[in-house]
Amino acid sequence: MLLAGCVTSGVVDTRTTLPPLPADLVACFGPHTLVPRPQGKGSLSAAEVERLVAQLKISEWAHDRCGRRLIAFYEALAAGLKGR
Numbered sequence: 001m002l003l004a005g006c007v008t009s010g011v012v013d014t015r016t017t018l019p020p021l022p023a024d025l026v027a028c029f030g031p032h033t034l035v036p037r038p039q040g041k042g043s044l045s046a047a048e049v050e051r052l053v054a055q056l057k058i059s060e061w062a063h064d065r066c067g068r069r070l071i072a073f074y075e076a077l078a079a080g081l082k083g084r
Contacts, residue, residue: 016081025073028066035059 027033035055038044044052 018077021070022073025066025070028063028069033059033062 035052038048038052
């Protein structure tokens with residue numbers, strides 16, 4: 001038994017179109033979010049080390065929050081695609 005479709009129905013695109021990644025998430029992982037390396041060849045002072053560690057902790061905290069938002073975005077997208 002052969003089944004035939006309507007000639008005027010056209011071709012159905014079964015590929016899923018994904019939404020773009022939100023701009024705030026893209027910005028979270030850009031090169032401007034990295035903590036710059038200390039300049040110079042000598043040893044760092046204790047104050048410079050403290051300042052650098054504080055900057056790195058803030059950077060890690062921000063990247064962690066962005067990563068969690070990215071995971072939530074992905075999970076919401078995956079849940080929406082399952083319902084199709």
